Amino acid sequence: TYDATVIKKLKEQGAIFIGRTNMDEFALGGSTENSAFGVTHNPYDLDRVSGGTSGGSAASVSAGLSLVALGSDTGGSVRQPSSFCGVVGLKPTYGKVSRSGLIAATSSFDVIGPIGKTVSDVEIVFNAIKGQDPLDSTTINENTYPEYKKKGKIVIGVPWSLVSQDGVNSVVKDNFNKSVENFKSLGYEIKDIDLPNALALYYITNFAEVSSNLARFDGVKYGLHLSGDNLLQDYLISRGRGFGKEVRRRILLGTYVLSAGYYDSYYGKAQSARVSLRKKFEEVFSTVDIILTPTSPVPAWKIGEKSDPLSMYLEDIFSVTANIVGIPAMSIPSGLGNFGGKDLPIGIQIMAPHNCEDLLFEIGKKFLNE
Numbered sequence: 001t002y003d004a005t006v007i008k009k010l011k012e013q014g015a016i017f018i019g020r021t022n023m024d025e026f027a028l029g030g031s032t033e034n035s036a037f038g039v040t041h042n043p044y045d046l047d048r049v050s051g052g053t054s055g056g057s058a059a060s061v062s063a064g065l066s067l068v069a070l071g072s073d074t075g076g077s078v079r080q081p082s083s084f085c086g087v088v089g090l091k092p093t094y095g096k097v098s099r100s101g102l103i104a105a106t107s108s109f110d111v112i113g114p115i116g117k118t119v120s121d122v123e124i125v126f127n128a129i130k131g132q133d134p135l136d137s138t139t140i141n142e143n144t145y146p147e148y149k150k151k152g153k154i155v156i157g158v159p160w161s162l163v164s165q166d167g168v169n170s171v172v173k174d175n176f177n178k179s180v181e182n183f184k185s186l187g188y189e190i191k192d193i194d195l196p197n198a199l200a201l202y203y204i205t206n207f208a209e210v211s212s213n214l215a216r217f218d219g220v221k222y223g224l225h226l227s228g229d230n231l232l233q234d235y236l237i238s239r240g241r242g243f244g245k246e247v248r249r250r251i252l253l254g255t256y257v258l259s260a261g262y263y264d265s266y267y268g269k270a271q272s273a274r275v276s277l278r279k280k281f282e283e284v285f286s287t288v289d290i291i292l293t294p295t296s297p298v299p300a301w302k303i304g305e306k307s308d309p310l311s312m313y314l315e316d317i318f319s320v321t322a323n324i325v326g327i328p329a330m331s332i333p334s335g336l337g338n339f340g341g342k343d344l345p346i347g348i349q350i351m352a353p354h355n356c357e358d359l360l361f362e363i364g365k366k367f368l369n370e
Contacts, residue, residue, distance in 0.1 A: 044344055
């Protein structure tokens with residue numbers, strides 16, 4: 001009945017829409033294996049996932065089916081599939097792009113971002129969709145954050161303690177080390193920084209907000225309706241069949257952490273930790289211009305390989321912090337690595353202070369020699 005604001009803006013710019021792409025249900029997952037339409041295959045290896053939640057968007061660009069695509073990023077859902085599919089994916093500053101028309105998952109994290117084959121293409125789409133919107137009260141203007149002044153020589157911060165831990169694939173580590181050397185050869189200064197692992201903070205907040213946001217899908221006021229013998233049966237059947245397994249899991253866990261007796265122990269502590277993490281990033285950005293990490297600790301895994309949800313959650317270690325503190329982050333391709341006889345794409349992630357997407361574009365273009 002109406003267009004999302006980003007769609008309206010793109011139409012005004014003359015963009016041609018050629019289709020919708022697959023994603024994890026309600027943007028919850030990291031592989032598109034939680035989609036009602038089935039998994040999206042990776043163009044580099046059809047036995048592997050394309051990532052998620054915006055796996056269809058990244059795969060369509062990677063396979064040459066589209067020039068650019070849009071996705072939503074809650075904890076890496078634009079950047080991680082872009083890394084898996086060898087393309088560029090941007091998560092803008094929180095509030096820089098209107099979310100009017102986007103179904104809410106985790107409202108304090110969600111942001112719409114573009115995916116393209118080049119940094120220049122991503123920049124063009126970002127400039128077309130950004131801006132304040134009266135239909136989204138969380139959108140910001142250019143003066144919301146103070147103007148950032150670059151250091152004399154651009155300094156790149158690398159959290160080596162986070163990158164060197166055991167869960168990061170050795171081929172990914174080697175690729176990242178080569179990327180760091182590449183940045184050095186381009187004239188950037190590299191500095192070791194300390195960043196905490198924020199996965200627990202991210203998922204507690206994610207589950208809680210998912211539980212709250214998806215409560216509206218009750219089969220009466222909103223969403224799918226399936227009839228039972230009475231009103232309670234209507235609720236139970238509609239919500240039971242209307243949500244997939246991963247969505248139900250997150251609703252249950254979110255309801256638990258928000259419940260009486262547990263709210264302060266989990267959600268309350270997570271919000272306090274979030275404030276501390278923001279302060280930590282402010283400290284870090286007082287000494288460096290950007291932060292560099294791998295986008296994902298592993299390459300695209302085989303379809304069905306990560307049936308344990310916890311193992312999939314752990315793959316978000318590098319991407320979630322940008323969403324927690326609201327800063328912009330971009331994944332750019334950093335070459336191919338050999339994994340089990342297959343050459344698969346690897347991506348690196350660059351994060352910048354609030355409102356500094358231009359800095360990401362500048363550094364990304366230089367790295368990719370655009």
